[in-house]
Amino acid sequence: xxxxxxxxxxxxxxxxxxxxxxxxxxxxxxxxxxxxxxxxxxxxxxxxxxxxxxxxxxxxxxxxxxxxxxxxxxxxxxxxxxxxxxxxxxxxxxxxxxxxxxxxxxxxxxxxxxxxxxxxxxxxxxxxxxxxxxxxxxxxxxxxxxxxxxxxxxxxxxxxxxxxxxxxxxxxxxxxxxxxx
Amino acid sequence: xxxxxxxxxxxxxxxxxxxxxxxxxxxxxxxxxxxxxxxxxxxxxxxxxxxxxxxxxxxxxxxxxxxxxxxxxxxxxxxxxxxxxxxxxxxxxxxxxxxxxxxxxxxxxxxxxxxxxxxxxxxxxxxxxxxxxxxxxxxxxxxxxxxxxxxxxxxxxxxxxxxxxx
Numbered sequence: 432x433x434x435x436x437x438x439x440x441x442x443x444x445x446x447x448x449x450x451x452x453x454x455x456x457x458x459x460x461x462x463x464x465x466x467x468x469x470x471x472x473x474x475x476x477x478x479x480x481x482x483x484x485x486x487x488x489x490x491x492x493x494x495x496x497x498x499x500x501x502x503x504x505x506x507x508x509x510x511x512x513x514x515x516x517x518x519x520x521x522x523x524x525x526x527x528x529x530x531x532x533x534x535x536x537x538x539x540x541x542x543x544x545x546x547x548x549x550x551x552x553x554x555x556x557x558x559x560x561x562x563x564x565x566x567x568x569x570x571x572x573x574x575x576x577x578x579x580x581x582x583x584x585x586x587x588x589x590x591x592x593x594x595x596x597x598x599x600x601x602x603x604x605x606x607x608x609x610x611x612x
Numbered sequence: 613x614x615x616x617x618x619x620x621x622x623x624x625x626x627x628x629x630x631x632x633x634x635x636x637x638x639x640x641x642x643x644x645x646x647x648x649x650x651x652x653x654x655x656x657x658x659x660x661x662x663x664x665x666x667x668x669x670x671x672x673x674x675x676x677x678x679x680x681x682x683x684x685x686x687x688x689x690x691x692x693x694x695x696x697x698x699x700x701x702x703x704x705x706x707x708x709x710x711x712x713x714x715x716x717x718x719x720x721x722x723x724x725x726x727x728x729x730x731x732x733x734x735x736x737x738x739x740x741x742x743x744x745x746x747x748x749x750x751x752x753x754x755x756x757x758x759x760x761x762x763x764x765x766x767x768x769x770x771x772x773x774x775x776x777x778x
Contacts, residue, residue, distance in 0.1 A: 495776070512636045512683045514660035546777065548643030548651075552751075553658040554744045560653055562645035569654060569752060571744065580748055585700045585756040587749045593706075 492544055493534055499549035500527050506551060516555035521574035526557035529570070529577055533602045540603065543610060564612040568605055570596060579605050625720040625733055627695035630669035632681035633657065633758060635688040638765055642688070644777035650770060652690060652758055654751035662747045663734040664754065666692070666720065671731035676762035680729050688765045690758035694720045697735060701753045704737065706746035714739065716746055 503518040510517065530547065537544055547559035552571060559570040567582040577596045584590030596602055625631075633656065635641045641656035657664040667681035669691075675681060676689045697720055704716040716737040723734045735754065741747040 506640075510637060511640070511655070511658055512634070513658060513665060515658050516660070545646055548653060550640040550653055550655045551658075552655055552744060552748070553660050553662070556744070558653075558655055560643060560651075562643070562649075562651045564645075564647070567651075567752065567756075569748065571748060578745060578748075580752060582752050582756070585753045587701055587704045587753050591749050591752070593745060593749065 492546075493531065496530055496547060496549060497527060500530075500557065503549065503551055503557060510551075513553070515551075515553040518551040518557060519555035519574060522555060522557045522572055525574055525577070526559070526572035529572055529596075529602075530559060532599065533606065536599050536603050537606055542603075542606060545609075561609055563609055566609055566612060568609050570605075581605065581608060623722060625668065625694045625722060627693070627698065629694045631666040631692045631694060631697075631720065631733065632669060632672070632676055632762055633664065633666050633690050633692065633754075634681050634683045635690060636683050636686075638686075638688055638769055639773070642765060642769075642773060644773055648774060648777070650765070650773075652755045654748065654755045656690070656758075657735075657751040657754045662741045662744070663723075663736045664751070665723075666733050666735060667729070667731040668722070668733050669731075671729075680731055682763070687763065689762035691760040691762045692754065692758050696757050697754065700757055701735075701750055704746050704749050706741075706743075706749065708743045708745050711742070714742070714746070716741065718750060 500523050503523050504520065506518055508517045509515060526549075534544060545561055545563065547561055547570075550558045550560065552558050554573070557572040559568075559572070561568045565583055567580075569580040569582065571578045571580070579594055579596040579601070581592045582590065594601070596605055635652070635656045641653045643651050643653060645651050659665065667675070669675050669681075672678050672681055676691075681689055697718065701718040704718060705713060706716065707713040716739065718735065718737055720733050720735050723732050724730050735750070737746070737750065741750075
């Protein structure tokens with residue numbers, strides 16, 4: 432859910448490495464929101480405020496994912512019965528921004544989109560997961576960082592690689608690896 | 613002597629022992645693969661202390677339906693063996709940021725300090741995981757290794773997440 436947004440500063444130039452060839456109305460709206468969010472040009476109000484625009488109107492391929500991210504706000508401490516932290520709101524919003532960018536980048540490259548599974552870990556970070564053939568990708572989004580885990584089997588030493596996924600190059604590289612097989 | 617034997621009995625988890633993990637909040641712990649197969653999320657093993665709890669089958673009263681291993685009546689329950697954990701999850705080599713690389717040895721030990729049930733055991737790392745990055749590897753390994761059901765999620769739930777995936 433994006434929240435009603437009010438400009439905080441004026442005349443600030445925003446430069447984002449967002450693909451320019453994905454000029455569908457849905458992607459344009461998503462792009463403008465991501466730009467505003469990244470530039471810090473908008474206040475984020477409480478999530479009970481009026482929502483503009485409605486997710487389902489602007490980003491249908493992501494609307495389900497955004498809804499799932501919203502639901503993370505409802506998880507309380509110990510939500511899984513094993514004393515885990517409740518999801519961190521800043522991690523949730525960072526995850527929303529990250530997944531929006533990944534989606535736009537995949538569309539620019541004309542890559543297939545697969546909906547992520549949305550969950551949270553014991554630290555309160557947001558988590559995205561995909562499984563395709565024998566491969567899995569797990570993305571951990573904290574308020575400041577994004578880390579990935581590529582998995583192709585249960586053996587931790589030989590069948591997993593981890594790293595950072597903060598920029599477009601790393602995001603796309605991970606996505607292409609998932610789609611490879 | 614008898615005390616010594618009792619201690620030995622509860623103090624070591626044998627390789628062949630079956631271990632249960634109860635999976636609550638199924639919508640956050642199960643998902644569909646791209647091919648439509650039900651997958652267990654690594655977050656099914658999320659744990660505040662980075663020591664996922666399991667229940668030793670032979671010490672549960674009426675497994676898998678008793679509490680423990682089942683935390684609530686609606687839980688799914690998956691099955692692992694100690695051997696498969698020791699074999700596949702060892703060692704975890706992890707480097708976090710600029711910190712030196714650390715090798716973590718993974719094992720399963722009983723953890724019956726009150727108020728824990730006598731069947732309670734934990735999967736743990738030596739040394740402890742300093743960050744959630746290394747623990748993420750363990751959780752995901754366990755999720756793949758736990759490929760046997762003790763209590764499968766109900767069909768209605770599976771159909772629901774299939775629909776979400778479309």
